[in-house]
Amino acid sequence: MEPWASLRAIPARSKRYIAPFSGPNAQRHRGNCLNRPVKQDAASDAELDLYLAYQFLPIRREQGQVLVATSDMSTTNLTRIRASVGNARFIFVPKRQLQRKITSQFRQRLSEDATFSLWMKTPELSARRIITRGQIAAFAGIVIGVLTIWYLAPSVTAHAVVATMSVGFVVSAAVRALLASLGGRKRGAQEAASSAPIEERHLPVYTVLVPLYREADVLPRLARALMALDYPRNKLDLKLVVEEDDEGTCAAADDLATFGCFEVIRVPLGFPRTKPKACNYALRFARGDYLVIYDAEDRPEPDQLRKAVNQFRCAPLGTACLQARLAISNANDGWIARMFALDYAVWFNTLLPGLDRLAVPMPLGGTSNHFRTSVLRAVGGWDPFNVTEDADLGIRLAQLGYRVSMLDSTTLEEAPTRLPIWFKQRSRWLKGYMQTWLVHARHPALLARRMGGRGVAMFQMFIGGAIWSALVNPLLWLIFIVNTLFVPSNEDPDAVQMFACISGLGLLTANTLLACAAATDQRRGLAMLVPYSLGLVLFWMLISAAAYRALWQLFFRPFYWEKTPHGQSSRGRALGV
Numbered sequence: 283m284e285p286w287a288s289l290r291a292i293p294a295r296s297k298r299y300i301a302p303f304s305g306p307n308a309q310r311h312r313g314n315c316l317n318r319p320v321k322q323d324a325a326s327d328a329e330l331d332l333y334l335a336y337q338f339l340p341i342r343r344e345q346g347q348v349l350v351a352t353s354d355m356s357t358t359n360l361t362r363i364r365a366s367v368g369n370a371r372f373i374f375v376p377k378r379q380l381q382r383k384i385t386s387q388f389r390q391r392l393s394e395d396a397t398f399s400l401w402m403k404t405p406e407l408s409a410r411r412i413i414t415r416g417q418i419a420a421f422a423g424i425v426i427g428v429l430t431i432w433y434l435a436p437s438v439t440a441h442a443v444v445a446t447m448s449v450g451f452v453v454s455a456a457v458r459a460l461l462a463s464l465g466g467r468k469r470g471a472q473e474a475a476s477s478a479p480i481e482e483r484h485l486p487v488y489t490v491l492v493p494l495y496r497e498a499d500v501l502p503r504l505a506r507a508l509m510a511l512d513y514p515r516n517k518l519d520l521k522l523v524v525e526e527d528d529e530g531t532c533a534a535a536d537d538l539a540t541f542g543c544f545e546v547i548r549v550p551l552g553f554p555r556t557k558p559k560a561c562n563y564a565l566r567f568a569r570g571d572y573l574v575i576y577d578a579e580d581r582p583e584p585d586q587l588r589k590a591v592n593q594f595r596c597a598p599l600g601t602a603c604l605q606a607r608l609a610i611s612n613a614n615d616g617w618i619a620r621m622f623a624l625d626y627a628v629w630f631n632t633l634l635p636g637l638d639r640l641a642v643p644m645p646l647g648g649t650s651n652h653f654r655t656s657v658l659r660a661v662g663g664w665d666p667f668n669v670t671e672d673a674d675l676g677i678r679l680a681q682l683g684y685r686v687s688m689l690d691s692t693t694l695e696e697a698p699t700r701l702p703i704w705f706k707q708r709s710r711w712l713k714g715y716m717q718t719w720l721v722h723a724r725h726p727a728l729l730a731r732r733m734g735g736r737g738v739a740m741f742q743m744f745i746g747g748a749i750w751s752a753l754v755n756p757l758l759w760l761i762f763i764v765n766t767l768f769v770p771s772n773e774d775p776d777a778v779q780m781f782a783c784i785s786g787l788g789l790l791t792a793n794t795l796l797a798c799a800a801a802t803d804q805r806r807g808l809a810m811l812v813p814y815s816l817g818l819v820l821f822w823m824l825i826s827a828a829a830y831r832a833l834w835q836l837f838f839r840p841f842y843w844e845k846t847p848h849g850q851s852s853r854g855r856a857l858g859v
Contacts, residue, residue: 324348327391329366330384334566337377338363339384340370353377378545381567385548393550396562400662406725407678409668409717412840414724444761447754454747457740461636462628480591482514488587489519489570489655493560495845497578498534504578505538512584515543523547523564525555554841558664558671565663568655577649579696581611586691590652593689602657602684603676605634606650611694618704621821622697633744638688642740643680643733645673645718650693657684668721669843670714677722677741681732698846705828706844712752712825713832717840719745752829755822 324340325333333339336359338352348367352359353375364370375383385392401408432439490508494501501522508520522535526548535546547564561575572590576582590604597604607630613623630647637644651672661682664671676686698704722729722741730738835842 325387327388330388330391331566332366333384336362336366337380339380339387340367341373347371349373351375351380351383353380378539381545389550392563392566393552395566396549396559396663397552397554397666399562400665401667403662406728407662407665407681407721409665409674409721409840412717412836413720417720417724444758447758450747450750451754451758454743454751457743457747458628458633461640461744462632463636464639465632465635465637480588480595485514485517485588485591486571487517487519487569488513488591489521489568489573490576491521491523491561491564491568491573492576492578493523493557493564494531494535494578495525495528495557495560496531496847498530500578501531501534501538504576504580505544507581508576509543510584511582511587513587518543519569520544521547521564521567523549523560525549525551525560527551554666554843556666556669556671556841556843558668559666561671562663562666565655565659570655572652573655573658574652575649576693577695580649581694582606582650583691583693586650586689586693587652589691590689593687594652594654597687598685600683600685601687602654602661602679603646603686604652604689605630605644605646605676605686606652606689607631607692608647608650608695609692610697612696612699615697615699617817618701619697619699621817622704624818625821626695626697635688637740637744638686640736640740641685642737643744644676644686645715645745646676646686648672649695650689650691651675652689665721667841668714668717669710669841670718673715673745674718674721677718677745680737680741681722681729683732701824703846705824705831707846708825708828709831709835710844711832712749712829713835713840715745715749716832716836719749749829752822752826753833755826759823 324342336352337354338350338359341349341351343349346369348370350363350367350370351373352363355372355374360370360372363372398410401410405411428439428443431442490511492504492508511518520543522538522544524531524535524546526532532546532548535544538544539546545567547567549560549563552559565573572587572594574587574590586606590606593604594601608626609630610619610623610626612619614620634644634647648670649672657679661675661678661684665674665678668674679686698707723746726738729741733741
């Protein structure tokens with residue numbers, strides 16, 4: 283039976299429920315209320331956010347009244363609804379059924395907003411257009427200029443090109459060394475200020491979004507991790523975000539929802555099929571003052587939400603997001619997992635804290651991002667066309683005048699254990715970094731006004747430097763090896779060989795930085811992985827291969843999202859997930 287057939291009506295002036303309809307007119311009344319579509323003159327696209335916020339939907343107008351379905355019959359909420367629609371008569375609908383009716387009624391509008399809202403609001407900050415005509419002209423001019431000079435003076439041009447690659451690589455390594463030095467310092471004052479407990483009655487509603495795709499097997503472990511959060515259940519807004527054609531995950535999510543703690547958001551089919559688009563769709567239904575994103579395999583520390591609330595209340599209003607640390611839980615699952623753990627140790631324990639200390643733009647990690655929900659909506663949510671939407675959002679927040687800070691809490695993640703899975707994931711990340719750089723560098727003067735000189739410099743050296751280093755790394759090693767092994771020495775050493783040696787020194791410096799970061803981060807026991815840092819040269823070469831694959835995809839498959847499967851670790855297999 284249609285679930286809306288269980289609706290109960292309440293007169294406009296009543297403050298309490300009345301019995302279900304009975305008598306000879308009951309079936310006719312139900313049919314009129316439930317089986318007919320919502321009249322266009324009753325519900326409006328322009329009021330969609332209001333319907334979601336106050337949990338109601340106008341059904342139709344009749345005899346000077348608006349028939350309204352709502353799942354919140356409190357006096358306060360009914361007063362709000364009357365202020366919006368006027369004279370109203372209410373029928374009660376369970377929350378899940380009301381949401382399904384709203385999503386059915388406004389399916390196209392919700393899907394279009396999730397896809398094009400950022401593009402319509404601020405097209406210059408959207409990756410829907412990867413590269414502008416001005417950028418194409420600038421790149422073409424550089425290529426033509428280099429080729430022209432190469433034709434006129436090939437030797438000098440070769441030296442200049444190698445010098446540029448080498449200097450850029452060394453500068454990128456030096457910036458990371460500086461950030462590691464700054465980020466490694468403790469910030470005890472801030473941690474103490476945000477550690478004061480808050481009474482449960484004063485805690486706000488907190489939305490937890492978990493985007494899922496083909497992850498039915500990991501849902502039991504996810505449920506255990508979320509249920510372990512030390513936060514009042516009646517103030518947790520737990521949303522499992524699934525694609526509507528992913529039948530296995532939808533069924534598993536519906537099973538969890540029967541316990542009453544979880545709400546399932548089904549994302550309609552549509553292009554692009556990306557995690558940020560799914561998150562944008564679910565953002566419209568978020569009820570919390572704050573919102574966090576978790577991946578299916580995440581295990582956040584139980585007090586993470588409380589810590590985030592404390593820090594938000596101590597931080598300036600301009601602090602829009604807090605990034606928790608991410609650490610790898612399966613570092614012993616092979617060489618790839620060990621390298622991944624070292625990579626994360628440097629990224630989340632030194633580099634991002636260093637950016638935070640300098641108060642410069644910070645790319646977010648893919649999970650455990652805690653937001654002020656109102657700010658997230660104001661900036662347009664995530665970019666559904668950027669395949670590394672987290673990095674883009676961190677930079678966009680900085681462009682629009684907001685801050686991102688680190689949260690002293692850790693979420694355990696699962697690293698890929700097989701090279702093909704890691705390779706596809708890293709390719710997607712680097713493709714997203716390329717998209718992010720192209721989007722935010724397309725208006726240099728505007729970027730400088732918004733971020734300031736230090737912010738622009740760090741953006742170019744950190745985001746641009748990551749791309750540059752990955753692309754030139756194998757080229758510089760090739761030049762270094764060729765000149766060392768095959769170029770005979772003479773009285774005037776070749777400049778190319780000298781610059782190749784500089785690039786080798788830059789690689790050595792970066793590898794040493796990773797090893798030192800792992801050695802000093804005793805909290806997760808990563809010191810045992812220091813011997814494996816000797817393999818980081820090979821790891822960097824694999825990253826470079828992924829970068830070239832990302833560059834190819836940027837031209838031919840810019841919005842393609844390569845899904846990373848979860849539950850592949852030895853622990854996950856042992857748990858049967």
